Structure formats: structure tokens, C-alpha cells
Amino acid sequence: MTEPIPHETPQQKMPPQETLSQETPAPEHTLQVGLRTQHWLYRSALAAMAALVVLCIAWEFWLAPLRPGGSWLALKVLPLLPALRGVWRKRLYTMQWASMLLLVYEAEGLVRGSSDAGLSAMLGWIEAGLSFVAYLVLVSYVRPYKNLHKQLNIYPAFKQ
8 A cells, every 4th residue: 555645735845935134134223214214204195195185175176166166176186095095005006106196286286386376376386295295205115115126136027
């Protein structure tokens, strides 16, 4: 009689994983500063995007609508809602496309800030400022993760 062959577990099939740097680990305080900075960037992006949503809704309904009683331009907020949800959940891919989406709001704020008059112009400059801040902090938040992917060489097929 033959003995049954024991089944291999997934751990036995996988090669041992390598760490980034076993010789010189990063000091603990450096990691903590990095985590604090990332947390600050995350919260800033979330606050700036939420403020942008509130500003756009208030602008088109109450503060300085194009038509009395509100306008359909308030629907411009709809693309920001899934982006805000993804930023809330710290999804890197969402943060990347949200940063590109914010450039549209930046452009609208600059155009309306320079072409409108009165309160609408001021709101345009505020929109441009909020979208610029949100763009900067999102890009700053995502950058370390992209650099880590390059260091780990996760996508060797795209190596240049």
C-alpha cells in the first residue's frame, strides 16, 4: 500500500518574502513623523474637499446663484461626492483621480473669480483656493506610496 501524499499548504509553496532593508532599519521617530504627516495630509484633503462641496452647494442655491432661487449649476457638486467618499476611505486610486478632478474646479474658480463681480467673484477665488489646497495635499499624500511602489519594483513589466 502506498501512503497518501500530504497536501502542501500555500505557505510551503510561496518563497520567503524579503524585507526592504534588514541591515539598516529606519529610526522609530522618523516613521512616526511620517505617519503624523500622512495623517495631517489626509485630514486636510478631507476638510478641503468637504468645504468645497459645501461652498459649491451654498453658492449656487443661496449665496450668489446665477438665477434667483438657485440654479442647476449646483449639480457640479455630484462628481465630488464619490471622490469625497473614496478620500474618506483612504483609497489611493480615488485620491489620484480626485486630484485630477479638482483641477476642473480650480479652473472654474479662476474663471468665475476673474470674470464675475461682487460676492460671486469672491466665492470663485475661494473655490479656486480650496481646490488648489485639496489638490496639493492629495498629491502630497499619494507621493510616498508611489515612491514605495517604485522602490519595491512591483510592476517590473513597466520598468523604464
